[in-house]
Amino acid sequence: MADHHRDSRGVLGGGGFGDRGYGYGGDQAQHHQQKQPAMMCALKAAAAATAGGSMLVLSGLILAGTVVALTVATPVLVIFSPVIVPACITLALMAAGFVTSGGLGIAALSVFSWMYKYLTGKHPPGADQLDHAKARLASKARDIKDAAQNRMDQAT
Numbered sequence: 001m002a003d004h005h006r007d008s009r010g011v012l013g014g015g016g017f018g019d020r021g022y023g024y025g026g027d028q029a030q031h032h033q034q035k036q037p038a039m040m041c042a043l044k045a046a047a048a049a050t051a052g053g054s055m056l057v058l059s060g061l062i063l064a065g066t067v068v069a070l071t072v073a074t075p076v077l078v079i080f081s082p083v084i085v086p087a088c089i090t091l092a093l094m095a096a097g098f099v100t101s102g103g104l105g106i107a108a109l110s111v112f113s114w115m116y117k118y119l120t121g122k123h124p125p126g127a128d129q130l131d132h133a134k135a136r137l138a139s140k141a142r143d144i145k146d147a148a149q150n151r152m153d154q155a156t
Contacts, residue, residue: 077084117124 114124114126118127118130
């Protein structure tokens with residue numbers, strides 16, 4: 001409390017970085033605002049009020065138009081709903097079928113591309129993992145074959 005004092009502008013200072021215009025920018029922002037002419041601030045306020053007011057009017061008009069359109073469209077939708085609902089369901093199912101078909105087609109093409117690269121020796125991503133898995137599987141198969149052969153030998 002004792003180190004707070006008023007500077008030449010009458011602003012209460014804290015005795016820290018704020019006195020020199022550094023720190024959190026409080027004194028610096030106030031000094032910058034005082035440098036701007038009052039006319040510029042008034043123009044900025046007028047422009048902001050004009051833009052905000054026009055956007056507010058447009059949002060009100062859009063809301064009113066939406067309410068009117070919904071009021072007009074509701075009876076039409078109720079009358080035609082026995083036709084519209086099955087048609088929408090059918091269109092949704094058809095779209096889902098086309099999207100699924102396209103996705104599976106792209107997946108198949110990418111798998112065939114990977115297989116072609118692997119078989120031609122171009123070493124696609126993941127080929128080393130496949131080779132490691134193949135070696136482990138062959139090793140396990142050999143172990144099982146040897147164990148079965150040992151049991152057959154012991155049984156006879």
